Amino acid sequence: MMQGCVSEPPRRRAAGPLRYRVERREGGWSVVVNACATRPMADRSRAEALARSLQAEADGLRHQTSRWLS
Template sequence: MMSGYVERPCSAPTHCARHYEVIARAGGWSISLNGACTRPFRTRRAAERIAKTLQRQADALT
């Protein structure tokens, strides 16, 4: 076991840690989360629709 103590308590994040973004890529539009991207969608509208759904589900987890 490790000995020691916590110097200060960790604060809870004030905003949702998951933030989905739609970015342009070579093959179309991708959804990005913390640097990880999906495969490209053909249209930006489709990517935005999926990102919005994912964001709503992520917000419901908190």
């Protein structure tokens, strides 16, 4: 006997937006998203630049994914 879904599978929902932030940690500044963090960086401005870059990339991917899901 075959198992499976006869009807069309439910539509995927887009995931919530990711928010990258910079936090002070032992040894410097880290970029944090959810519960994940980069290694500490000595320079806060470098960590902020990295967070902006990652946020822009995540937002771009989210935009592409939302077009794909619609």
